[in-house]
Amino acid sequence: MxxxxxxxxxxxxxxxxxxxxxxxxxxxxxxxxxxxxxxxxxxxxxxxxxxxxxxxxxxxxxxxxxxxxxKEDVMSVRMPRELDDVLHLVADRYRVAPRQFAPAVIRYYLTLARVDADMARRLNTLSRSRLATGRCRKDLRLRIRPELLAWLRDVAVAPEGATRSAMVRGAIVAAKEDVLDDRARRRQRQLEAIARAV
The missing domain is CATH 3.10.20 (Ubiquitin-like (UB roll))
Structure with missing residues (x-):
């Protein structure tokens, strides 16, 4: 070319x-x-x-x-301030700016959950953890593809489903466990590749 x-x-x-x-x-x-x-x-x-x-x-x-x-939709989520701290810590671990990296981390986990029922259950469970259920005083806006947003709507109406906001909070807690608590090396490598790309 x-x-x-x-x-x-x-x-x-x-x-x-x-x-x-x-x-x-x-x-x-x-x-x-x-x-x-x-x-x-x-x-x-x-x-x-x-x-x-x-x-x-x-x-x-x-x-x-x-x-x-x-074509992407903007989704607004309320979350505890501590989850914003988690996003900053994860970004700092990879030495990237949280403003660009945090939405990519959340989309990464939501996309995994969309294709992996175990991950979807994990995010749902983590959304009810102590860290994810504090007072929601922080607003987070994130661009999201329509198909992922449609999946989140389906999850919310499924038996034992979770709201979109809950799944996002679960995704942030999953990032904390996988990266800051050093629980998932493979996902850490994938997030490192994402960090280098943003």
Missing amino acids: KILREGDRGYALAPDRGRVEIVYEYRTVELEKSNATVRNVLVGVDTETGEVLTVPAQSTPKLKAAREAK
Whole structure:
């Protein structure tokens, strides 16, 4: 795959004018259907009018990621402040910023629980632990994929189910046990890989 650079030139078809010369520039692009704004996207711009005429293949993953992010729902959870401390301690263990890493840790455990009934039961059980059931004074907002949110809704209505907030609290306690209490080496390695990626 050829990677284009800013300033490269080429040709594209312009409506009503045919083939015109373009120059590749980084621009902010507004996506009509998803109402997303994406900065620093390489696009082919008409050299005469400044109109964006083409998007090279190397820019499509960035646009796709912005569309996908708009599809995610924001879930709000109330939790004890001590669980926020746990998230900061886990992030500190991997030497990453908690703001980016904490949501990734929670999504990791929820995704595991979605495909593993034992993990789902574990999170449900941990959501009733002393650490998870303190006074809920901390708000946590987290982006979550629609399919994971739908699964959380199903869990909440299942026999012996738990609320979405309870499952999130259980996920945080699971991270504490696995990382801070050194109980699960395999998951620690997976979380380390996630930490390096965020």
